[in-house]
Amino acid sequence: MSALTQIAHDAKRYWGYPENWIKHWHDELTISSDFVNTNDVYVLVSEDEVRGFYALVVRKDKAELEHLWVAPKYIGTGVGKELFLHAMQRAGAGNVSELQISSDPNAEGFYQKMGAHRIGEVRADMDDKPRTVPRLAVTPKSRES
Secondary structure: OHHHHHHHHHHHHHOOOOHHHHHHOHHHHOOOHHHHHHOEEEEEEEOOEEEEEEEEEEEOOEEEEEEEEEOHHHOOOOHHHHHHHHHHHHHHHOOOOEEEEEOOHHHHHHHHHOOOEEEEEEEOOEOOEOOEEEEEEEOOHHHOO
């Protein structure tokens, strides 16, 4: 799990956030064995190197894309798209009617390009200042008419 945690931390740092914010997010960026054992976690490995991963948390007919992280040196190379499309396939195969995402603001454009649309915002205050992150949703392909 340490390789996944390292990718999550490195990918968050890629966006230039201050280190005190990274420390604040430590727990939510840490991928524990308990989390992996109780959720669907998929890892993209190529040439013996972990390039990215995602976690799909399914509750009845809804799912949350809990994590989707790409190792910084692979951002912009199609790894994120491949992971997202795989997540959509898995969600569709599981009869999920909607996949929701609380997105990093820097990743919102990526998710919109992949077909997600904004359904709201989630409060994510930092340093005692108001901050929000986009809340997105997308319908898995097998569920669309």
